[in-house]
Amino acid sequence: MADVALLTLVASRLQADPPATDAGELVLAALQGVDALAAALRGDAGAAVHVVDRGREPLAPAVYLSSLEVEGFRGIGDAATLTIDPGPGLTLVVGRNGSGKSSFSEALEMLLTGTNQRWKGRTKVWQDGWQNLHHRHTRVKAQFTVDGRRQALTLSREWPDGGAVEASALRIDGKAAPSLGQLGWTQPLAAYPPLLSHNELEHSLDEKQSILYDALAGILGLGELVEAQHRLKDARLAMERVAKEAKATSQQLIRVLEQTGDERAVTALTALRARRWDLETVERTVGARAEGAEHSTLQRLRDLRSLEVLDRDALMTDIGDLREAAMMRDRIRDTDAARADETAKLLEQALAVHTHSESQDCPVCGTVSVLTYEWRLKTAERVAQLREDAASVIKTRRAVQEAMTRARRLITALPASIGAAAGTGVDVEQVTGAWKHWRDAPDSDDPRQLASHLEMYGPPLIAAVASVREAADAELQRRERSWRPAAEAIVDWLPLGKRARSGEASLARVTAAEKWLRDAHDALRDERFEPIAAAVQANWSELRQDSNVSLGTLSLAGTGNSRRLQLDVRVDGEEGSALGVMSQGELNSLALSLFLPRASLPESPFHFVVIDDPVQAMDSSKVEGLARVLERAARDRQVIVLTHDTRLADAVDYLGVRATRVEVVRGENSEVALRRVHDAVGRYLDDARAVANSTGLPPEAARVIPGFCRQALEAACALAVTRRMLYDGKRYDDVQTELARPTTLKMWLALALLKDADRGGDVSDYLRRMHPWAVDIVEDCNRGVHGARLLRDMKGFVRGVEKLAREIAPASDG
Amino acid sequence: MAEPDAHALVSIARDLMRLESAGSAGLGPRAAAMLGRQALELALDAVWERTAPGMGRMTARCQRLCLGTLINDPVLGRRVEWAWHLLSDACHHGVYDLAPAVPDLLAALESVWALADSAERLRGLASYRS
Numbered sequence: 001m002a003d004v005a006l007l008t009l010v011a012s013r014l015q016a017d018p019p020a021t022d023a024g025e026l027v028l029a030a031l032q033g034v035d036a037l038a039a040a041l042r043g044d045a046g047a048a049v050h051v052v053d054r055g056r057e058p059l060a061p062a063v064y065l066s067s068l069e070v071e072g073f074r075g076i077g078d079a080a081t082l083t084i085d086p087g088p089g090l091t092l093v094v095g096r097n098g099s100g101k102s103s104f105s106e107a108l109e110m111l112l113t114g115t116n117q118r119w120k121g122r123t124k125v126w127q128d129g130w131q132n133l134h135h136r137h138t139r140v141k142a143q144f145t146v147d148g149r150r151q152a153l154t155l156s157r158e159w160p161d162g163g164a165v166e167a168s169a170l171r172i173d174g175k176a177a178p179s180l181g182q183l184g185w186t187q188p189l190a191a192y193p194p195l196l197s198h199n200e201l202e203h204s205l206d207e208k209q210s211i212l213y214d215a216l217a218g219i220l221g222l223g224e225l226v227e228a229q230h231r232l233k234d235a236r237l238a239m240e241r242v243a244k245e246a247k248a249t250s251q252q253l254i255r256v257l258e259q260t261g262d263e264r265a266v267t268a269l270t271a272l273r274a275r276r277w278d279l280e281t282v283e284r285t286v287g288a289r290a291e292g293a294e295h296s297t298l299q300r301l302r303d304l305r306s307l308e309v310l311d312r313d314a315l316m317t318d319i320g321d322l323r324e325a326a327m328m329r330d331r332i333r334d335t336d337a338a339r340a341d342e343t344a345k346l347l348e349q350a351l352a353v354h355t356h357s358e359s360q361d362c363p364v365c366g367t368v369s370v371l372t373y374e375w376r377l378k379t380a381e382r383v384a385q386l387r388e389d390a391a392s393v394i395k396t397r398r399a400v401q402e403a404m405t406r407a408r409r410l411i412t413a414l415p416a417s418i419g420a421a422a423g424t425g426v427d428v429e430q431v432t433g434a435w436k437h438w439r440d441a442p443d444s445d446d447p448r449q450l451a452s453h454l455e456m457y458g459p460p461l462i463a464a465v466a467s468v469r470e471a472a473d474a475e476l477q478r479r480e481r482s483w484r485p486a487a488e489a490i491v492d493w494l495p496l497g498k499r500a501r502s503g504e505a506s507l508a509r510v511t512a513a514e515k516w517l518r519d520a521h522d523a524l525r526d527e528r529f530e531p532i533a534a535a536v537q538a539n540w541s542e543l544r545q546d547s548n549v550s551l552g553t554l555s556l557a558g559t560g561n562s563r564r565l566q567l568d569v570r571v572d573g574e575e576g577s578a579l580g581v582m583s584q585g586e587l588n589s590l591a592l593s594l595f596l597p598r599a600s601l602p603e604s605p606f607h608f609v610v611i612d613d614p615v616q617a618m619d620s621s622k623v624e625g626l627a628r629v630l631e632r633a634a635r636d637r638q639v640i641v642l643t644h645d646t647r648l649a650d651a652v653d654y655l656g657v658r659a660t661r662v663e664v665v666r667g668e669n670s671e672v673a674l675r676r677v678h679d680a681v682g683r684y685l686d687d688a689r690a691v692a693n694s695t696g697l698p699p700e701a702a703r704v705i706p707g708f709c710r711q712a713l714e715a716a717c718a719l720a721v722t723r724r725m726l727y728d729g730k731r732y733d734d735v736q737t738e739l740a741r742p743t744t745l746k747m748w749l750a751l752a753l754l755k756d757a758d759r760g761g762d763v764s765d766y767l768r769r770m771h772p773w774a775v776d777i778v779e780d781c782n783r784g785v786h787g788a789r790l791l792r793d794m795k796g797f798v799r800g801v802e803k804l805a806r807e808i809a810p811a812s813d814g
Numbered sequence: 815m816a817e818p819d820a821h822a823l824v825s826i827a828r829d830l831m832r833l834e835s836a837g838s839a840g841l842g843p844r845a846a847a848m849l850g851r852q853a854l855e856l857a858l859d860a861v862w863e864r865t866a867p868g869m870g871r872m873t874a875r876c877q878r879l880c881l882g883t884l885i886n887d888p889v890l891g892r893r894v895e896w897a898w899h900l901l902s903d904a905c906h907h908g909v910y911d912l913a914p915a916v917p918d919l920l921a922a923l924e925s926v927w928a929l930a931d932s933a934e935r936l937r938g939l940a941s942y943r944s
Contacts, residue, residue, distance in 0.1 A: 096915055700818050700826050707848035707905050714907030787852040
């Protein structure tokens with residue numbers, strides 16, 4: 001299944017820029033899944049197109065963070081709550097390292113993801129430290145304001161005492177939930193992570209290029225194109241694997257065939273050695289039609305094997321018949337069958353004549369009285385004898401004839417198969433000789449001679465033919481024995497060969513489809529990444545400040561294992577070796593530059609971003625740029641920044657960036673307190689007022705009021721000096737140098753009011769002229785700090801200090 | 815109201831560090847640092863009073879340099895030096911400074927307390943002598 005918007009986009013590109021061959025169909029099929037691709041490769045045009053219209057799927061509504069309550073987690077013991085105004089804006093959470101401020105961002109990460117970057121891949125010793133030592137019950141609860149929802153959304157995660165990091169129970173609005181899936185947050189959390197932990201800030205650019213690529217590519221919504229590329233690649237690899245395997249095994253087959261002295265092997269070899277395999281021929285060598293050609297050796301051998309052999313018994317019978325016929329002929333040698341027949345006819349005639357005569361005299365010779373009854377009897381007997389003799393002669397003649405004919409019929413010509421036996425490996429010399437003798441029969445009509453011939457040459461011929469047949473049979477069997485393995489190898493190999501050949505055509509199409517899709521993906525990727533790259537560039541140009549490292553084109557490049565985030569870094573205009581030339585602070589800045597545009601994409605439901613200590617390792621001069629970058633991000637996002645020192649807060653003050661400051665202070669036993677302050681001046685004044693207005697404090701506590709007041713005035717001076725110097729175009733580093741000089745309140749005032757820290761002695765005069773009411777205030781600040789009892793109304797004193805402080809440095813708009 | 819001594823101020827400072835006793839969060843460490851700083855000055859004055867009257871008029875730096883030798887405890891002298899820096903920094907607006915960290919502050923207050931103890935002992939010694 002594929003997203004319909006993406007599918008449409010691809011289809012229209014296919015139309016505008018069709019790939020080679022008909023690979024377009026494969027591109028679309030690959031987008032729809034493995035099955036669709038397989039069907040398309042089979043040529044199954046009827047494969048159904050499954051699309052889903054994800055474009056219309058509602059995005060999760062915009063979410064802002066309104067409070068975060070953390071209990072028993074890392075540096076935080078008793079529950080501490082960070083309250084933030086929902087909606088776009090910048091909130092700075094300022095706390096010393098170890099104050100527990102990072103615990104808030106880590107707790108939020110735990111709440112949202114159930115785990116934490118910090119502990120990933122760490123040893124057990126590390127992981128065990130996640131629960132607070134003083135307070136083992138761990139709970140993180142956050143409230144969110146959700147667009148279009150009346151009540152706040154409450155998420156909480158609780159861990160059993162002493163439990164593992166993973167053993168948490170998530171609740172959404174008080175109800176147990178397995179994951180954040182029901183809120184539709186799972187995918188956005190991966191694509192647009194709203195949290196940038198310090199760990200990630202420091203190390204995200206250390207990651208492998210492919211991981212950086214994936215982190216950014218994920219937001220471009222082209223994942224399906226990548227998947228489709230993978231499907232095509234898999235299909236191509238499968239085909240190539242088949243082709244490769246078929247090729248490799250065909251070599252083995254060829255070796256087997258080469259060792260097979262069989263003409264079928266030769267046929268198969270020729271077919272396999274052709275530029276393109278002639279698989280039909282190969283198949284025929286092992287198929288039912290493997291009889292081969294008319295004059296093939298095999299056929300000739302089969303002919304030899306089936307040579308007709310004289311039947312010895314029949315031969316003997318014929319010989320016997322010939323001999324008997326000869327004997328019979330001997331017996332009638334002196335019998336003249338025709339004479340006997342004629343005589344018999346004459347005597348029959350005489351008898352017939354005599355029958356009708358009474359005379360006993362011979363009419364032929366005249367002898368008298370011979371034709372007696374006795375004569376009649378003797379003559380009749382003689383006629384019969386004569387007739388018999390004549391018949392016997394005829395019969396014998398016929399028998400001799402028949403025996404001779406039969407015997408001669410045995411003497412056949414040399415069979416053609418013997419004549420064509422050369423090269424079959426069967427020796428036919430003997431049989432040819434025997435047959436020659438056999439044929440050389442005497443031409444006489446003497447059955448005895450013929451019988452002798454048969455008797456002499458018949459048996460050797462029979463033996464010779466039988467041995468030829470045996471030899472032919474043996475040769476055939478030998479051949480079969482050597483052919484069978486080859487035949488089996490062919491049968492085994494053929495399906496693979498067929499698959500490989502049928503894959504050849506598809507392979508070209510798949511390759512074309514793959515290439516087209518890769519190009520299309522890259523083009524779309526560059527198109528979509530461009531605005532992000534532009535935002536990253538904008539961020540970097542703010543953050544780099546005086547850095548001699550400039551960022552050239554930023555792009556996602558390559559595919560597969562070579563995919564990478566391409567950063568063209570230049571140092572003083574020279575091409576540098578990418579990230580190697582950058583300081584840790586610069587790397588952090590770059591990581592932040594990359595993070596913010598991603599988290600600010602309109603597709604993300606998270607309208608809050610939490611950044612943990614981007615100032616660490618950052619040059620002071622870059623802090624100003626950071627403040628501006630954050631200010632810009634805060635225009636349409638709720639930006640929450642945790643920071644360990646006041647540089648960012650100070651920068652925000654003097655740049656007049658609208659921001660909320662929350663100070664994290666850590667007391668004993670992991671007590672963590674948070675308080676909102678306006679700016680440094682306001683914070684000191686708040687402290688002073690808090691003590692002045694307090695009723696529960698010991699009276700000696702009032703001794704701290706002048707100290708807070710003095711700090712308020714000093715902070716106001718610092719703010720005024722910074723604003724003025726930056727306005728005058730001074731560099732931030734110069735400002736820092738200047739601010740490091742004053743060591744007393746008078747010096748601060750001199751620097752702020754007289755532009756020279758060394759003119760502390762002139763401050764009183766200046767104040768007397770310009771702000772006479774403030775002279776005593778300044779003096780009292782100094783005296784009070786050192787414990788002098790101030791005989792005045794403390795509340796009024798604080799008001800006076802505030803007035804002077806705001807004269808020196810007007811409150812930034814806030 | 816009698817002028818509080820150094821011990822009293824350190825006690826109050828420690829109380830202020832327990833956040834719930836302070837009027838507003840975050841006030842604790844800063845206020846405690848200021849009281850600690852004042853307690854340190856009181857303790858130093860008390861020490862000079864017993865050991866070297868007139869030292870109190872010298873510069874703060876000079877006083878700190880002499881402390882270890884004059885109370886015959888160089889280790890405490892160094893601890894007080896360190897506490898003075900920590901507490902003084904907390905009493906001025908530093909551009910990047912946040913409230914001092916609690917463990918540091920507690921250690922500094924401990925040093926001030928020890929200095930006040932030392933002053934007490936010196937006073938006892940002095941009254942014994944007198």
